[in-house]
Structures are given as C-alpha cells and as structure tokens.
Amino acid sequence: MITVIGIVMYLNNVNEMKNQTQSMSKVLSTQFSRTIDLYFEDIERLSLAIFTDSVIQDTLSNYEEDLLYNDISIRNSLYPRLFNQVYPQSDVAAVTIHTDSGTIFDYEKSGDMEVRYATEDPEWVQLLKAANKNEFLILPTSEVEQLNGQKKQVVSLIRDIYKIPQRNRIGSMKIDIDVTIFEKLLEMDNVDELEEHMRIFVMSANESVIYDHRKELIGENNVGLNLPTVTVNEPEDGTLSWQSDSYLYANDHSDFTNWNTVVLIDNEFIIYERNQILLFIAISGLVAFSVIGVISYLLSYNITKPFNGIIQKMRRVEKGDLTDRMKLTGHPEMDVLTRVYNNMLDSINKLITEVYEASITEKNAKISALQSQINPHFLYNTLNIMKSISRVKGVEEVAEISESLSDLFKYSMKDLDKTVTLQEEVTHVENYMRIQQHRFRDRFVLTKDISPEANQISIPKLLIQPIVENAVNHGLKDKKAEGVILLKAFLKENDLVIKIQDNGNGMNPETLEYVRKKVSTNRMKTDTEGIGLNNIAQRLQLMYGYRYRMQIDSEENTGTNVTIILPAHVI
Secondary structure, rough: OOOHHOOOOOOOHHHHHHHHHHHHHHHHHHHHHHHHHHHHHHHHHHHHHHHOOHHHHHHHHOOOOOOOHHHHHHHHHHHHHOOOOHHHOOOOEEEEEEEEOEEEEEOOOOOOEEEEEEEOOHHHHHHEEEOOOOOEEEEEEEEEEEOOEEEEEEEEEEEEEEEEOOOOOEEEEEEEEEHHHHHHHHHHOOOOOHHOEEEEEEEOOEEEEEEOOOOOOOOOOOOOOOOOOOOOOOOEEEEEEOOOOOEEEEEEEOOOOOOEEEHHHEHHHHHHHHHHHHHHHHHHOOOOHEEEHHHHHHHHHHHHHHHHHHHHHHHHHHOOOOOOOOOOOHHHHHHHHHHHHHHHHHHHHHHHHHOOOOHHHHHHHHHHHHHHHOOHHHHHHHHHHHHHHHHHOEEEEEEEHHHHHHHHHHHHHOOOOOEHHHHHHHHHHHHHHHHHHHHHOEEEEEEEEEOOOHHOOEEEOOOOHHHHHHHHHOOOOOOOEEEEEEEEEEEEOOOEEEEEEOOOOOOHHHHHHHHHHHHHOOOOOOOOOOOOOOHHHHHHHHOOOOOOOOEEEEEEEOEEEEEEEOOEEOO
C-alpha cells in the first residue's frame, strides 16, 4: 500500500512539474517575442524618421549622377541628420543610404562616414525592388565589413525612400543593428544554473538562426530543429529531439518580424527534479504508514506551490501588469527561474521607458521644427523702417544701431547650419560691437589682427561672436575705460588659428577649471542656455570630429584668451 501511494504521488508530481515547466516555457517564449517586437517597432519608427527628414529628402531629390559631393558638403548635410536620428539607439551599428544613381552613403555609429559608387544594385536593394511598395523588410543575421575593416554580425531593416508628397522612389536605406542587442532583450545574464538546461533561439521562417543565446549557431541555416509551422496567434509547444537530446519546447511566431522565438528546456532539468521527488518519497517510505501520507502531501505542495506562484504572476503579466516581482524561495532551481523572470520584466519595463522617452523627444523635435518655420521678415522690415525714420529725423545714432541690429539679426537667423567665410563672421562681430559701443559709450574697443589669406577660410556660422559676447558680458562688464578685445586670425600649416583675447576680469583657477570641464564634456544643452562655449565645442565636434582644438586660458584681474584651431578649408 505504501508503495502504491508512493508511485501514485511520484507520477502525479512529475506530471504536474512537467506541465508547469511547459507552461513556463510558453510564457517565456511569448514575452521574449513581444520584447523583440517592441524593439524592432522602435527601429521601424527610426527608419520613418530618416525617411521623412527634410534634409535627407532634399539631398536625395536634388542629387544628380554627375555631381561629386566633397567631404565637407556631405558632412554638413547628411552626417548631422543621421547623427541626431541614430544617437539615441545605442545598438544601431550603421545606416546606409543608396541613391537611384548608384551613390552609397555609409554612416557608422563610430563617427565614420564614406561615400562610394556602385555599378550595380546591392542584393538588399534588389530585394526591395522585388517587394511591395511601402513595405519594409527585416533581414536575418549576416556578417558585414565595417569601414575600419573589422567584421560585425548584424540584422538589418531595409526600406525604400519616397519623395514627399509625390511618392516617387528616390533611394533606399538599410539600418544595421548589432546582433548583441538580443543579449539585452533576452536578459540571460547571471543565471549560470539555467544555462545548463535552457536554450533560446530566434529563428527566421526558413529556420536560419538569427540569434542563439549561447552564440554557437548564430547565422547558421537549417540547424535541424524541424519545428512545426505556427498557424495561430498562440505559441506552439511540445517535445522534440535535437542533437540526440530530448527537450520541452515552446515556439512563438511574430507577425511583425516573421521570426520564431524558441525556448528549449532540456529533459535533464525534469529528470533532476524527478530524482529529487523520488528521493523524498524513498525517505518517506521508511517512516511509519501514519505519517507517510502527510509527508507526501507536504512534499507535493511544496513542489507545486512555487510553480503555481510563477503561473499566477505570469498571467498578471499577460494582462499588462509589469510591476509585480517574484521573491526568492530558497530552492536553487526555482530561484534561477525567479531571477530570469524578474530580469525579463526589468528589461521590458526599461524598453517601454526608452520607447516612451524617444516618442517625447520626437514630438519635441517636431514642435521645434514648426517653430523654426516662422518667417522673421517682418522684423527686418521693422528695423529698416526705424532706420529710415531715424535718418529723416536726424537721429543718426538710432539709425546706425537699427542698421547694425538688422544685419546682426538677419545673419543670425538665416542658414545657421551652413558655413561662412571668416570675413563674413568678422563683419557680424563688428555689427555686434557697434551696438555694444553705443550701449557702453566706448568703454572698450575691438582690435583686429587678421592675415589676408585667412579671410576666405570656411568656418561654422556664429563661431566668434558668442565668444566676443562672453568677453563683453563677463570680462569687461566692470571696466570703466580702456577695455580691449583683440581678435586675431592667421594660418599655421594646414590649420586656421583664431584667438579672442580681452583684458577684463579673467577667472580664478576654480572657475576656469569648471568652464574647461563643461566644454570638454560636450553635453547637449537646451535652447534656454543660449549659444555658449559648450554649444560651439559641440558644433565643432559634429563638423570636424577630433580635428579641432579649443583652448581656454585665463588669469584673474588680467583677462581671458580663447584659442580655436580647426582645418583650413577655402570656400
């Protein structure tokens, strides 16, 4: 009788544990699949942002086959736009834009950008031409060669670019995502115990391995799983034999990526738990008949309770509650599953937060773009009317201020992303100083020492004037007379050297160190903070990379000297 009871309880517990493990694998495959879908929906939105970017639209629409863009023109047009779009996506490795004329723009997250020309369409462009219009495709894992010669495994999203609003095709794009993104999406770190029993695959429809969390079969074709086709929205599950081992499996198909997320749990995991049950029953068989039933019941309860807790919490996740976490129970195997479950929820929450923040950033960018379209023409007309009335009334000083302010405003608002000559920037500085000298009644003067060959060198717009403005507002504000701002520019080998020096208050060592650190971090600033040294350093970084230098020197009660060195390009 004791033997019969032991056998019945043994079989019941083994079957219950197997069913619970199977249910757990189904929920895991579903949640992993949904996490991957969320991420690639974000990548698809990134492709639409690049698709609709006005600068990229204009560049591809006006690009002619016989037109050779130089490096600075491409960097000034495409590079900043791709940088702004791709920067929030840390796992995007590269973006490739292919024009219909055969020109290929390769942008990499490392900061490199290459322009090359192809005599025939790449294979991914041919796939797009064979697909339906407006359709995007997600390609399986492939190995690509980066601009530095190194090779990287990536998955790619490709789509055609159409002219807005005419809807005629003007090019194609390919976004390469580093395959290591799946490590973050699947969150399998610090679970070494489960690594011995679990295998996770992301596979294409033809069983090409997109990702293997053990990194052994990534990119392999037809690895022999022979999964049945998933034809409904619910995940498929069951048992299968692979590489001479038996597994419980769950397979969830994504309509968005057309991929399958497969979770395999080795039967060794079931055997281990089964042996634990058998050991407990064998020990219980040595105890008196009066207590064997109680012990068996408690054993069964203790084994099934953690699984029931997992199922209950996973059902809450299915209803959208991602806040509830499981607590460690003290059972090694269950604690491993608990950590996996909690890590998975943390990953999903993190991804949802990132998608939400990206959406807010996109909305703010659209609002800023709409605001920037306000035509300032009426302000120019108002200043010109003030100038004309002042001259008619004989108030020449007001006329001069109005004229200088009109020129300064027009220069500041028009084509800020384009380069100008050094001479044009100096003229802008002179207009600014003319207004300030009326304000401060000649308490300081602007002195220039500019070599003639430097006048036609190309520099970013609003490079010098904000530094001169800092000198006026901070360096010379307390100086009653004999204030001097020296603007010096000359060529040195292949570089343009610009120095802005004042004899004002200067800075103490602590303030100077703070300013240098703030500039060197190149952190993004909001519009409310104005165009300062940090903004200038950031724009120089975008345009010249590491080919520029900015040095700030200052001594208290002596003055400040700002030196900028950048490559000399003639317009």
